[in-house]
Amino acid sequence: MYQYDQYDQTLVDERVAQYRGQVRRYLAGELSDDEFRPLRLMNGLYLQRHAPMLRVAIPYGLLSSRQLRALADIARRYDKGFGHFTTRQNIQYNWPKLEETPDILAQLASVQMHAIQTSGNCIRNVTADHLAGVAKDEIEDPRIYCEIIRQWSTFHPEFSYLPRKFKIAVTGAAHDRAAAQVHDIGLNLLRDDQGKIGFRVLVGGGLGRTPLIGHVIREWLSQRDLLSYLEAILRVYNQHGRRDNLFKARIKILVKALGPEKFRQDVEAEWSQIRDTGLVLDPAEVERVRRFFAPPSYDLEAARDLSFERWLKEDKDFATWVRHNVAEHKVPGYRNVYLALKQPGTPPGDITAEQMDAVADLADRYSFGQIRSTHHQNLLFADVCQADLHPLWQALVRQHLAAPVIGTLADMICCPGLDYCSLANASSISIAQQINEKFDRLDYLYDLGRLQLNMSGCMNACGHHHVGHIGILGVDKKGEEWYQISLGGCSENDVSLGDILGPSVPKTEVANTLERILWVYLERREDGERFIDTFRRIGLEPFRLRAYTPGSNEAKQEQQRYAVGY
Template identity: 65%
Template sequence: MYQYNEVDQKLVDERVEQFRDQTRRFLAGELSEDDFLALRLMNGLYVQRHAPMLRVAGPYNMYNSAQFRKLAHIARTYDKGYAHFTTRTNLQFNWPKLEEVPDILAELATVQMHSIQTSGNCIRNTTTDQFAGVIAEEVEDSRPYCEIIRQWSSLHPEFAYLPRKFKIAISAAPDDRAATQVHDIGLHIIKNEAGEVGFEVIVGGGLGRTPMIGKQINPFLAKEDLLSYLEAIIRVYNMNGRRDNKYKARIKILVQAMGIDKFREEVEAEWAHIRDTDLKLPQEEIDRVKAFFKPFDYDESAAQDNSLEAKLAEDEAFNTWYERNTVAHKVDGYRIAYVSLKPYLKPAGDITADQLDLVADLADRYSFGEIRATHNQNLVLADVKKADLYAVWQVLAEAGLARPNMGTITDMTVCPGGDFCALANARTIGVADQINEKFESLDYLHDLGELKLNMSGCMNACSHHHVGHIGILGVDKKGEEWYQITLGGDDGSDAALGKVIGRAVASDQVANTLEKVVEVYVEKRLEGERFIDTFHRIGMAPFKEYVYAPAN
């Protein structure tokens, strides 16, 4: 994991004091609401329905145990005892007092954390695969390149006020777990025919009011050209993106308006001016950053320990968790373990201060002190010995963090919705509870297999409802909350936007409607076929016909 140097720490410390003065001047009436708006957004501070909301950066999904303990302390001291993980692997505090936010930022700085560029029209937190560095099938660990992008983009003077927010994601494995194709820029680490490692570059993806899948702008970019090419793309966007209408300001709108060929031509022309400048990325710098992410000192004897098999055979509940909530590790004798933030009838992505401390303790004892967040609001302990999995599971189960539902319909990605967000048209937490109650049976749940369900409370699509196998969007109809359902979306390697099944349904009918959708799947699926595969094979018509069939 990257460690700050003196320059990094000084930058973050000075930023805290700068914002402390800005906050003091605003509270004293020396700064207007409009003047303070841009300043607070650049420091991750929003005004929500009930209180300010502070978003803390989780660069490329990574946290360490000291940071989790600090987050737990902040949750207890400045908030209501809990926090919330987002789809950009950041963490949010929903109840801080405005006058105490500078103190929170100062606390964060002591453990190399901050809220810089977690909001505002700038380059946001770069995200990646939660399994980066620990899975066998990846081309190369993506995290060093995320860190290189973070250092380049942090407080970039030219890109502080882009037409709109800007998001980058990187994937290095055949299975895209970073949703790269629905980002402003998606980077795929690949090998060309000569065996050289570089990047396929995707541009113009995004969700929100105008969802789009990104388009390939460069099939193979050399590593040394990474920063100059990114800079060229964002310069073209910065110069040509719309600023007169925030709904048409994202790069996806510009790419659509220009066409990918014309946009590529503009980028190539800009790139020609800057390609051979100090933006060129030398191998020595890549190696320097890679050194922060070198493999841990794994225990070679772990592969000879066969105690896991006995535990799996004697404890059915543990076996279920192992099958659903752990993943193969590239080092023999180790396993990747999920920490579920989708407990029954609790808001998705929420975690209490006590749970933060508990996960920190588990990380220290069993996973080299590191924790990762996923873009669908769970956590990962990436380096657990197989022999330690039973002990880890016992602790997680006792703390309500071991629900064995990863990748199922109840592993929902859900924004806080109208219960918290001032932008939301509808609530989501109660509807999620309704769905949990409907699909509570583990036998039924696991029989359904992989099924991604995403629910957003408004068109901003913070929970990526467009790319859920089943997507749910809360809409307002004359002051009443209704829910629009889409089918067929996907955020993986075969990214696709879901299609609306039909008219919206009332809030108390969402779970019943999903049950009908699932019944069609169960009836029509072939052996071993996932929901999304069945949908692609039979299309929308059978689902629509059954869901909206007249009641007998």
């Protein structure tokens, strides 16, 4: 993983000192709220419903065990003993005291971490496939280019005050696990017939109030031109993006207003002026960064241990966990292991300080001292020897991190909602609990198959509800919490935005409505179909009719069939 040099460390340390002085002056009344606001946002600090919220950057979701222990210590000392992992692969603290945030940033800096550019109108944390470097379908490790983009964009003077926040995702595999098509810029790594690396460039994707899928503006961009082309895109956006309307300030609105072809032409014209300047990406620089992501020393002899197969046969619970929470690895004898942050009774994405410490210890023992955060608010151990899977599973069970639900309805994405966020219209965490209580049978979850449920507490879509197979959006109706349901979204290769089912439903009826929707799927699916496949084949209407007729004879019959284990 990337290690700071003296320049990185100096920049981060100096930022901590600057921020400490800014907080001191604000608390002394020397800075007004309006003057302090952009300064705190530059350092990841929001003012939320109950307390400040600090968002910490985890570049492309990669953490060392030492860093995770520091995050655990911060949770204990400055928060209420837990942290929350987000869909942007970052971690958030919901209860820090303003006067203590400089000390938190100083502790982060001591382990090569920071909160820079996790908020504000700038280039945010660059995200990647959580299976980067270990996926069997990978073309090239995207973390190399995420790190290069991070170094280029951090403190970039021209892009510190963009019209609105800006998000970039890089995917290096055939399967898009980074939701690249719904980012301001999505980069798909490619390899041509000569083996050279390049990028397909998408622009103008995004969710929120106006969800849009990105447009390809360049099918092939050479490696050498990566930074100059990104700079050209940002310059066109910086110059023409709207600053008069917060809701129309994202680049997706500019691309839609100009049209993808006109936007592409403007970018190409700007690029022609800068492509051969100092922004040319030197192959030697790529190789320098690549060395930080060299694969670990795999123990291929230990990987041939046959105890794994024996435990699969002898321990049913272990076999179930392997089937759902363990993924293939490009190296024979090794696996990728998901740590589920979806324990019933706990908000999705939350993890306690004690669990973080335990995960750090387990990473040192089983995963070369590294941990990854995922787009779906879970953690991942890459590079686990399959001979170690059974003792690792036993340890995760003790830490309540082994719920075998990855890829199921219970593996839902969920923002903090009204419980914490000052922007939210409705709660999300309580709805997640309601759904977990309704669908608490693992055999039923498994029968539903792969199903992505995403939930947001407001139109800002931090829970990515637009691209959930089932999406839930909290809305405010005259001071009451209601929930709008959409079906058919997807953030992968076959990207799509969900269709709104119909009128929103009251808070007490979300799980019941979801149950009726799933009855239609169970009744109408064909062999091997996921929920989204069935939806795309039969359309919205059968789901809509059943969802709003709970008293019908058909609904009663389905309920009886479900009760006996359909």
